[in-house]
Amino acid sequence: MAVSYMDFTSPNVQYFYDLKNNRTFTKDANNFINALSIQQLNTLGNVSLLDIYLSKANVVEPHxxxxxxxxxxCIRGAAIVSILNPFTKTVLNYNITPGQVTNIPQGWFHWEMATEDDTHLLAIFDAPVPEFIAVSDFLRLAPRNMLAHTYCLDQETVTQALAPIKSTTTIGPPADCVHHRQTRPDSFPPKVEQHLQVSYPVYGARQSAYPGIGNGYNQQG
Known part of the structure; x- marks a missing residue:
């Protein structure tokens, strides 16, 4: 249980907050994230949350x-929650529907993909302000020559492949992704079985704070 140093006699004490007042990321009208932390509701202890809305095939990027x-x-709809176990070097995929949960240990790479339109997820954290490290930040900022040299890749190919990543993705594919619009709707996301494990390499990422979680910043994707 978190130790509270809140003065509950203070006139500034807060017990209520409307999440729609802190939109932390917007891709479009159907894909967005609202956030709540101790910076919005000062009586919170060691807990915070993200209120996530996704349409089919949209992904909260690996982070x-x-x-x-x-x-x-899962409140509404359905999603695949994928977790990279850094100890077994496997990816765990969990199909969740309303009333079901998936737990992600601290510091593990993970991502969520909606498999139905109007999917609504609630992400609950055991920290007053969860920090967010996105793989897109690593991919867009890491030196291309370093990536090519480290993984024995062609630098020109790496540069061309990663060039479209201009900012933190948060919910992908980006709204202006032409390739995504050319993909048949029934070809993605893939169907997976509960607890499916597949081999997957471990990647790193640059540290960054979750966009706007503490200040109501509106970011358009």
Whole structure:
């Protein structure tokens, strides 16, 4: 249980907050994230949350929270929650529907993909402000010659492939992704079985704070 130093006699004490007042990321009208932390509701203890809305085939991009574990609860729709186990070097995929949860240990890479339109997920963290490290930040900022040299890749190919990543993706594919619009709707996302494990390499990412989680910043994707 978190130790609270809140003065509950203070006139500034807060017990209520409307999440729609802190939109932390917007891709479009059907894909967006609202956030709640101690910076919005000062009586919160060691807990925070993200209120996530997704349409089919949209993905909360691969990322980690280096300071918090995460419990993903499905309110409406359906999603595949994928977790990279860094110890077994496997990816765990979990299909969740309303009333079901997936738990993600602190610091593990993970991502969520909606498999139905109007999917609504609640991500709950055991930290007052969860930190967010996105793989897109690593991919867009890492030196191309370093990537090519480290992984024995062609530098020109790497540069061309990663050039479209101009900012933190958060919810992908980006709204202006032409390739995504050319993909048949029934060809993605893939169907997976519960607890399916597949081999997957471990990647790193640059540290960054989750966009706007503490200040109500509106970011358009």
């Amino acid at each position: 980690i929270h280096q300071n918090a574990s995460e419990l993903v609860y």
